[in-house]
Each structure stands twice: as structure tokens, then as C-alpha cells.
Amino acid sequence: MPAMHPADFTPPMLHGVSASKVFLKPSPSSIQTVFAYMCLQFPHIEAAEWQQRFMDGLIYDAKGQQLRIDSAFQAGSHVFYYRFLKREIHVPFEHAILFENDDLLVIDKPHFLTISPTGQYVQETLLVRLKNQMGNEQLSPIHRLDRETAGVVLFSKRPETRGIYQQMFADRQVQKTYHAVAPYDSGLQFPQTVRLNMDKGQPFYTMQVCEGTPNSETEIQLLEHNQLWAKYLLKPHTGKQHQLRVHLSHLGLPIKNDPFYPKIAHKAGDDFTSPLQLLAKHLEFKDPVTFEGMQFSSKMELAL
Template identity: 70%
Template sequence: MTAHDFVPPMIRGVTASKLFLPALQPAPQRLYDYLCQQFAHISAQEWQQRFQDQLIYAADGTILSLDSAYLANQHIYYYRFLAHEIHVPFQHHILYETDDLYIVDKPHFLTMSPTGQYVQETLLVRLKNQMGNADLTPIHRLDRETAGLVLFSKRPATRGIYQQMFAHREVKKTYHAIAAYHSTLEFPRTVCLRMDKGQPFYTMKIVDGEPNSETQIDILEHNSQWAKYLLQPETGKQHQLRVHLNHLGITIKNDPLYPIVQHKSDDDFSNPLQLLAKRIQFIDPVTNKSMDFSSNFELTL
């Protein structure tokens, strides 16, 4: 087997990360020493455990050890598992599949892909474990707090075609949200704003300038306090719907970021953000079939 032949196996739904080892002066003696320096946010004990668990490979598939030398201008593969991970007690549902796609209903509180304190408890890894397909990749994304429809690519050969469909705005997405009802606001209306990175870095803010985000907003029903809104984004900026409604003074119910960041415990699954990716419509670029799906989740006043 040559280095080019080796494909790291999927382990417990996790595919390996690839890392290039640059030429350094002075060069580290051991790979372990370099990994501890390069990834200071990961403890030395965790790297030791990964070597002991045989989760680090050379480019040719050799399993590396704690004493393996640092070899510059080579690639290695490593896997990421967490010793302790909070279980997310909500289930996803595969609503439909083709040879190329899964259409999945994501619950609130489930992160899309491995990040931070979540690996196994992410939608991507759950699906990989469930279906045994290492090639699964989300074609677009939903926030951890948002529930509803998301598309996953099953095959690298057609992935780009579906990604282009989103890039060219050929997908019609409809969201529902529960937010404050103000009788003085008239609907339907179109909101066009310029958004940019905010502070903290994981939030967004409104800035002056040419609009780069657009949402069509209408009202479905309301009582004296709350309304159920229908939202159709024309663009796909991060947190767009949350920022647009907050800008109108009708913050989405239970929003932990807008207008003020309010940190909750990671194991607090009460009061989900009342935002749902309810419907998705597109012409499948591979089969040329008209696709129209609705989430089984519902938001109620």
C-alpha cells in the first residue's frame, strides 16, 4: 500500500482529520510534542490517550505511537473523541432519501457537525453512525438552536451540484418563528439590511452600507402577546432571521443571543429558540424532479 492508497476508516461515525507537518527549525523530536504545542487547547493527557487508543495514523496507514518521530513534510491523520459529552435527548428523522440526498428533520439543541464540546452528539455523526456512510456531508446548515429541514449529500460525485443550487439561490426556504406581536407593525414586509460580524464574535450586527441580507416576512396568526411569523430569506447570512426580527423590535422567543447574550448551561434543554426551518422547495438538479418537503415539527403560540 502506498500513502496515496490509504483511506482512514470511519470510527464510531467520525472521519479522520488530516494534518500537514511543516518543516520547522528547530524541529520537534516527537510528533506528540508538536501536537501538544500546536493544539494548546487540547490537554497533553488527551493526546496521550489518542495515541494509546491508536487514533493517530501516518499517511501510509501506520499506527503512530507516543514515541513516533516528527517527520516534516508528511501528513498524519487523527481522530477526535471527547471523554465526556452531554447527551442531547432529542431525535432527528430522515424524511426522504434519494441516491444522492437525505432530507432530515433536525431537532432543537442538536449541533450540525463536530465542534467544541460536541462530536457524537451532532447530527452529522449520528447520521454517519446510523447509515454507515463516511461520505455524508451537510449541504447547508442550521444553528444548534434552530429546528427543521436540512439536506445532506450522500455522494461526493454530486455534492457540488447541490451546493451550487444553494449558492445560486435556487432553493426556496420557509421558516416559522414565534416572536412578540406589535399591532403597529404592518405585514407583509421586506427587510433589507447590511449585516457584519458582531461582538462577541459568534453574533452578528447591523451596520451602515449596501444591504447584503433580505427577508420576506408575513404574519400567520397572533394573540395579544405573541405572533407566528412566516419568514422567507432571500439570502443566507448567519443568524439572518434572528437579527432581522430583533431589528424590528420583535425578538424571537427564547433567543439566547439577541438582543443580549444570555449563556445557558449546556445541559439545559428548556425553552428552545422558537425558530423552525419549516419548508424547503427546489428542483433536484440530478433527477430534475420538483422537491417540496415540510418539517414534522410545529411551533405553537
């Protein structure tokens, strides 16, 4: 990392990873070093991993000085650190750029690729891959797709206009169209609109249907089918977590290869054999910066 004047220190991007900032809060007197503080604050990360990060020169103080494992703890200041994993499962699928201008980057995301660093993925995430590819540390996703879901996702290139695009999604000014492959049931009539009250389920990363006023709505159309499977067109009018997966499962039509609904069926992290058959196929909106009509479609297709 290049030397910087303390007053000008802004941690640079390193291998596509931006530095995280941690404020050092007052702590027990037994905490004498920054190393001990980080181990206390992040108990899910092994001490050996923090030790390695200090040894690799990945921890900096507010002035840009590299910290050692014995660097003294000072409450009220802050430190920067970079997150890397010793072992990370390679995701053997590539994204594609569908469109780019001064403010937006539109990506066709493959299945199995998490959007942002989390848990067991850092380098093998779409955001870090794009930062490495584009050399733009300011890249940030404007909305989200599940790791299991493929298709169109928008990234902001500039902080100056990011909030405008995020508000566009918050105000539901974006028309989203998904495709899904799920069982065919001749007893169900389409098109139909599903309205359900959804809330957090158990385990915590799932959602469940509850009694009460509906807070989620999806329009569902039947595109094609054979005797066993059908392709459905889904237009969510709300944006609840796992909404499309829960709505189809509630109809007795769980999406093909869904590991969560109707029951949990975890797979190994390196098992890429059965992607969830859910695709963010199309996005359409009026650009709040240029006022142009914008529409983007995934080049991927789901087959019965």
C-alpha cells in the same frame, strides 16, 4: 482497525467519526515527536488528551501505521487522527428521515443538535449520528442550520453530485420558508420586507446591523397571534449568518428564547428547557440531477 496495505491506506470511519488529516510542517528543532507537534499545533487541546489519543491508537501515519507517543516527527509527511471527547453532553432529542434517494438525505433536525463536529460536540452531532445510523462515511451537509434551530436540512450522500447541490444553494435556487415565534406588536404592518446591512459583531459569533447598502433581505408574514406572541412566516432571500434572528430583533421582535439577540444570555450546555422558537419549515427546489420538483416540510410545529 483492520490492517491495510500501506499503499491502500484510507482511514476508515470509526464510531461515525471520519479521520482528520494534518500536514506536518517544518517546525522548531525542539519538536522531536509527532505528539509534541500536535500539542504545538492545537494548543486549545490539552496535552493529556493527545496523550490519551496516542495510547488509544487513534493516531496514524500516512502509511497506516499506528503512532506512539514517542514516534519521531518527520516534516513534510502527514498524519491522521480521530477526534473524541472524554465528556460529551447527551442531546436528548432525535432526528427523523423525511426523504432519501441515491444522492440526497433529507432530515428533520431537532433543536439543540449541532450539525457537524465542533467544539464540545462530536458524537452528539447530527452528522456523526447519521454516519453511525447509515454506515455512509460520504455523508456531508449541503447547507447549515444553527444548533438552536430545528427543521429541514439536506445531506449529500455522494461526492460526485455534492457540488451540484451546493451550487444550487449558492445560486439561491432553493426557496426556504421558516416559522418563528416572537412578540406580537399591533403597531407593525405585515407582510413587509426587511433589508439590512449585516456584518460580524462582538462577540465574534454574533452579527450586527451596520450603516451602508443592505446585504440581507427577508420577507416576513404574520400567520397568527394572541395578545403577547405571534407566529411569523419568514422567507429569506439572502443567507447571512443569523439573518432571521437579527431581522426580527431589529423590528423589536426578538425570537422567543433567543440566547444572542438582542443581548447575550448564555445557558448551561445541558439546559434543554427553552429551545429557540425558530423552525426551518419548508424547502423547495428543482433537483439539478433528476430535474424533478422537490419540496420537503418539517413535521414539527411551533405553538404560541
